Amino acid sequence: MSKSTVGLLGGGQLAMMLAQAAVPLGIKTLCIESQHASPASHYTDVWVAETLDEALIDKLINTCDVITLENENVASAIASQIESVGKLAPGTTALNTSADRLVEKEFINAQGIATAPFVAISHAQDLAKAADELGFPFLVKTRRFGYDGKGQSKISNNEQLATFIRDYDGSPSVAEGLVDFDCEVSLIAARNPQGECVYYPLVQNEHREGILRVSHAPHDNTLLSDKAQALMQTLLKALAYVGVLTIEFFVCGETLVINEIAPRVHNSGHWTIEGAHTSQFENHLRAVCGLPLGSAKAKGYSAMINCIGTLPSPSVVADEPLAHLHDYHKSARPNRKVGHITVNGEDKGQVDEVTKRLRALV
Amino acid sequence: MSKSTVGLLGGGQLAMMLAQAAVPLGIKTLCIESQHASPASHYTDVWVAETLDEALIDKLINTCDVITLENENVASAIASQIESVGKLAPGTTALNTSADRLVEKEFINAQGIATAPFVAISHAQDLAKAADELGFPFLVKTRRFGYDGKGQSKISNNEQLATFIRDYDGSPSVAEGLVDFDCEVSLIAARNPQGECVYYPLVQNEHREGILRVSHAPHDNTLLSDKAQALMQTLLKALAYVGVLTIEFFVCGETLVINEIAPRVHNSGHWTIEGAHTSQFENHLRAVCGLPLGSAKAKGYSAMINCIGTLPSPSVVADEPLAHLHDYHKSARPNRKVGHITVNGEDKGQVDEVTKRLRALV
Secondary structure (H helix, E strand, C coil): CCCCEEEEECCCHHHHHHHHHHHHHCCEEEEEECCCCCHHHHCCEEEECCCCCHHHHHHHHHHCCEEEECCCCCCHHHHHHHHCCCCECCCHHHHHHHCCHHHHHHHHHHCCCCECCEEEECCHHHHHHHHHHHCCCEEEEECCCCCCCCCEEEECCHHHHHHHHHHCCCCCEEEEECCCCCEEEEEEEEECCCCCEEECCCEEEEEECCEEEEEEECCCCHHHHHHHHHHHHHHHHHCCCCEEEEEEEEEECCEEEEEEEECCCCHHHCCHHHHECCCHHHHHHHHHCCCCCCCCCECCEEEEEEEECCCCCHHHHHCCCCEEEEECCCCCCCCCEEEEEEEEECCHHHHHHHHHHHHCCC | CCCCEEEEECCCHHHHHHHHHHHHHCCEEEEEECCCCCHHHHCCEEEECCCCCHHHHHHHHHHCCEEEECCCCCCHHHHHHHHHCCCECCCHHHHHHHCCHHHHHHHHHHCCCCECCEEEECCHHHHHHHHHHHCCCEEEEECCCCCCCCCEEEECCHHHHHHHHHHCCCCCEEEEECCCCCEEEEEEEEECCCCCEEECCCEEEEEECCEEEEEEECCCCHHHHHHHHHHHHHHHHHCCCCEEEEEEEEEECCEEEEEEEECCCCHHHCCHHHHECCCHHHHHHHHHCCCCCCCCCECCEEEEEEEECCCCCHHHHHCCCCEEEEECCCCCCCCCEEEEEEEEECCHHHHHHHHHHHHCCC
């Protein structure tokens, strides 16, 4: 096999960690990104371009064996252009499905899998209908381009509903009923074109203000784990998926409800760099390059702590023997993910203790 | 603490893996290397320069907070220039000691630690003396610039001695008696300027034709491990060492004899990327940047297989779930280290089995 070149659309921290994982595998990467000083630029060549056009994508297609992305919000014409020459992974079905919250929920339900109850919103009267069907409180989320709680509103009573209706600009949205969950978990899996699949252990996630704060892995619950893998299998197959796919679940007793899916490596899988036999980044690259997949088993226990806004001092993090800093080399900004810390060890108690100390710092 | 920039003299695979480990720590690297397409260039900025001169080093000093190296054979004027401004790690004492086999052995013996018996060679008659003192067979090694068995000859009888004496060009060398060893092991440790030390587990190494082929970690032998750590402590202290230091030992029953030391990250420590809590590369960077050191404990069992001459196909390596390829992106050439494979897992039997299969390929 000659050396593969993988094109990366986007140069944020996900592209950065993909590029980092590529070199040892003998895989070259090339990234297209709008910013000059991007996280990925620390590890790979970057073509800086404000917007993606057909000519640029043609050039990328001619340079790369396969093209993947760190963000599902790629223009569908671009994705189709790449797919038409057989170089897109994951494919447009997965991207178009997951880029639109309404399409995603309808697709998941069509597979016989539960989501939160929802109402499609495109007119003001849909909001009143949502209040009737879902009851208060409920959430209104834009169908596209939402992340980290952006583009989301919570409507708790008729007064808030009236204000929201008055200000509503008609942007396509979806209203979601709140799910009374015990906790949130995610499952990350990889599938290669040959149909081989590997499943990482279930991860428990803590969010605050719509942003992932801490992930704990593995979340030891065989029943839930088996259920989550079965649902993942269904989606991977239905999407003829190639690459890493992530599903976020609400846990309600012994029931799993899908919150959302992400057709890419995921923040809740960053612990796999230190904490799994093969990282999600390496397995995504293996998958899109058609290589056999690596073991997704955990090594001991891990916690991943997101650094939001600012990064703690490297010396403070290094002072915890089980902690590993991941600096994304981004400037500090409120609510921005600027790095993460992985705590990994054989003793769960010790991992939890170190995690608690580090959480107090970030 | 502001971001550190670490200068790397040399851009081979050791610099490459240092640069890879630097980014997540928030450390910038900058490499000086004579070749354009160097392994390190896949991960860091490289200043390409055929030779190092004072002006270039001055520029490097002004750009970097600390400067380290992947090869002890740096000109001593250059090392002194960097040390004079307090930016060299490890220091000139360690570099000058380890760059010269004779100085190194004399230094080790001066600490009361055993080496192979040796005779300094600078005239033809020293070779005859070596034959008398050491007996046949013995080795003649150049004092400087030897690696992977280069610059070494074995003299087994008087006829070979006569030929060697006839051809001897007077280059400073050292004759070494052969040590009748049971096996070869190495110990890697890191020490930071604050005097904090961490010790990796003992590694057992297999050489062939003077080149390391396979390392197995950890080599479970508490007695030898304790002895090796005590010897390491002595050397780290005597050299006021900062960074990663490697000692290669011959094991003779319960006795350890030092073969050589290397003032840097070491081929026998590559398994630490997957197989230890903190890799030797990360701990070297932490040490030279004055950060607290990370745990050097092993995660399960590891084997590291060097790929000499050519690299196996990535798909063949990826097909072994516990195997991780490290492609140095070098062109194939006989006896050249072009990559390595790490096998890591919890079950020693399985690791050994996978290692056996992979060895048959490289």
